Amino acid sequence: MKVINTAVDETRRKEQRSVSELKDSRYSWLKNEENLTKLISLKDEDLKTAKAYHLKLTFSRLWEQETPEKAKVFLDSWYYWATHSQIPDMVKAAITIRQHEKGIIRWFTSKVTNGIMEAINGLVQSAKRRARGYRSVKNLKTMIFLIAGGLKLNTVKI
8 A cells, every 4th residue: 555655646746736736635645535525626637646546545445355366356457457547656556566466465365464574673673773783693693582582581680
């Protein structure tokens, strides 16, 4: 969704030069349809930003698909629509999503995201910053295992 939101925003930025009503509307285009109030009049006009927004809303329905097969069909039809939209930023976003298609479709069977890996990566980066350098890679690995592993060490007072 981040890639698509970025594409919608870039399309809006380019189009706001010629359509003054698009100025100061960035966050409105990033909202879901039920949260829109300001853009009701602009949403149905023949704007590239409005078309990009409709592509975004349609893509968000991908997660409502029940099986990986239905999700694949949905993603293929969305990809075709996005690549033929003649909106350069949406075409670029569609190509990026196509490159990650296997992982997106895999979510429908595993329901696992990469959030856990991102959290562990954050812990590793925190360990690196906290130490401001280790004498060896072995010490860095040891510290990462201690921090990311969640070990509770009981210390004995002497």
